[in-house]
Amino acid sequence: MTDDATTPEEAAHACQPVTLWGNPVLRKRCTPVTVFDAEVQRLVDQLFETMYAIPTGVGLAANQIGRTERVFVVDCRDGLVAAVVNPTVTVLDADLQEGGEGCLSLPGMGLPTTRAMRCRVTGQDAKGNEIAYEGEGLRARAFQHETDHLNGRLYIDLHPTKVRKRLEDEMRAEEWFGLPHLDPLSEEYRRAQGEDEDEPVE
Numbered sequence: 001m002t003d004d005a006t007t008p009e010e011a012a013h014a015c016q017p018v019t020l021w022g023n024p025v026l027r028k029r030c031t032p033v034t035v036f037d038a039e040v041q042r043l044v045d046q047l048f049e050t051m052y053a054i055p056t057g058v059g060l061a062a063n064q065i066g067r068t069e070r071v072f073v074v075d076c077r078d079g080l081v082a083a084v085v086n087p088t089v090t091v092l093d094a095d096l097q098e099g100g101e102g103c104l105s106l107p108g109m110g111l112p113t114t115r116a117m118r119c120r121v122t123g124q125d126a127k128g129n130e131i132a133y134e135g136e137g138l139r140a141r142a143f144q145h146e147t148d149h150l151n152g153r154l155y156i157d158l159h160p161t162k163v164r165k166r167l168e169d170e171m172r173a174e175e176w177f178g179l180p181h182l183d184p185l186s187e188e189y190r191r192a193q194g195e196d197e198d199e200p201v202e
């Protein structure tokens with residue numbers, strides 16, 4: 001398919017470049033959505049399209065495609081496909097989960113990361129209707145990971161400085177380091193993702 005075959009409608013819905021660690025937008029505290037117009041729906045569509053472009057993608061936040069609205073999408077392949085606008089996470093009990101965590105904006109990286117085992121996310125859908133979902137395990141991890149993104153936080157922030165610095169040094173040596181974003185369908189992004197292609201990433 002050539003560029004001139006793309007209609008504006010298709011372009012608006014197309015998969016977007018994924019922002020990479022080092023891009024300041026990932027450190028931005030995103031802005032609440034107050035107007036629920038077609039633009040919010042378009043953003044949600046772009047988030048889904050981009051997330052599904054990466055076979056292991058289970059969640060994606062707006063600043064991972066360079067936007068600053070408080071919106072994320074999740075699909076942990078557990079039956080819930082959701083877009084959450086203006087999310088708030090409430091931890092439901094004191095149980096914790098340990099497990100590998102990865103991020104689409106830190107391709108090829110991962111760390112065993114402690115999270116709350118169960119949580120609820122409340123917010124709105126793309127039309128402004130109040131919504132609430134509960135999650136356990138991977139789904140709860142995704143709710144926490146994506147909401148953190150919208151507060152400018154990354155999973156590496158949950159680790160001791162020494163661990164985080166080591167991972168940051170690794171990233172500085174990566175081929176993709178210094179690029180603001182990458183097309184998730186590109187050979188370069190796939191190469192950056194590396195071998196662990198079965199691990200869910202957010």
Ligand SMILES: [Zn+2]
Nearest residue numbers: 103104105202
């Ligand atoms: Zn992430």
